[in-house]
Amino acid sequence: MTSPARRPSRVAKLPPRERILDAAEELFQSEGIRRVGVQAIADKAETTKMAIYRHFETKDELVAEWLRIVAADYRAAFDRVEAEHPGRPREQILGVARFIADGLPAVSYRGCPFINSIAELPDRSHPARLVIEQHKERQTRRLVGLCAQAGLTDPEQAAAEITFVLEGAQVSTQNGSIDRTGERLMRTVEGIVDRYRPAGDVPGSTTP
């Protein structure tokens, strides 16, 4: 067993495994998975191919591990948004939408890592596919839960619509076909929440 917090030799450097994952993150996101060779990752991480293969069985496993981290980041953001509006599912839903909307400018250059990766990995048995599908399913279930808590009629449909819109906004931002996608995304999600709100409900209050 290695000590839990290793101290790097002399420079203030992260341990190799973290540097590799950071470098992979940057390169996979900006260039795509298949365009990036293991050697390029090693160079950017200031290490060698051998070091990479000491920490990850194959390149495919490294890809999967990267996506696991990205998925965990999204879940953490989801958690944070929920914690900011305790007991207010409507604000939680809009908060999630806001989180995605705010991320759109950064995404505009290369888009959503899950959407892009699934396009690059047609093989359904690829380890990264499992990560993506599990993540998407968790996110959807979580959104259904929020919609149900918000008392929306037909929470599954509402969650599906919101999911469509969140994904579509990222795609449309990436291909540049629509302007002000963030703002439009927020209006769209508000429209969906409105549409499925139980009759007589007033925006902004879930329990009187």
Add this chain to the structure above:
Amino acid sequence: MTSPARRPSRVAKLPPRERILDAAEELFQSEGIRRVGVQAIADKAETTKMAIYRHFETKDELVAEWLRIVAADYRAAFDRVEAEHPGRPREQILGVARFIADGLPAVSYRGCPFINSIAELPDRSHPARLVIEQHKERQTRRLVGLCAQAGLTDPEQAAAEITFVLEGAQVSTQNGSIDRTGERLMRTVEGIVDRYRPAGDVPGSTTP
């Protein structure tokens, strides 16, 4: 100049250029662009690499030509839908949505060629990127026009929402996070059209 309709040697075969494009279509769609080598396309087209490079300058140009054809197919389908409901923009909008919804099962295995290709081609100067971006912009403008003809309040916003949803439904179908995406997509688009319908308008009639 070659004669406009060449007769193949003896078998009822398409001319090489068409066979190449057909083979490329199948392989790019099912495997992705970068996973498919020029040799594989030649094999499937029952020709040789040399023949491919006689008809297309580079592989990138072949990719662009393929996407030009796909874009033309989408535009033709759009035309057909419009022609089926002349003077009824609301039905035309729903017809376009229906066209996409009906295509989802076929798409479910590998998704939308434009979304996938843009994910595989981070280089913004790639010839295929131009094709994709022009196509998406044309589609969006056309949708805005339909929304305006339908008298929807804020046609740009309505068209943006519909675009989000059409793209998102394809992505969600591909990653399998949502069930019955076709049906849900139709309901969503109906909801958007409803939401932006001018006050007092009755569904199904645009001019009395």
Add this chain to the structure above:
DNA sequence: CCTTGGTGATACCGCTCGGTATCGTGTGGA
């Protein structure tokens, strides 16, 4: 002290890639 194990560096493997060169062949138009 000396051993152990993660590290860096380099060279290498077989394979596939996009793209080119070369040569033979069959066919249609003049």
Add this chain to the structure above:
DNA sequence: TCCACACGATACCGAGCGGTATCACCAAGG
């Protein structure tokens, strides 16, 4: 009849790929 030309087949090129082997190094732990 003969020429031009698209086509098919094959071999080849340099480069990059994922992945492995080998060796020296250096810090920590007994």
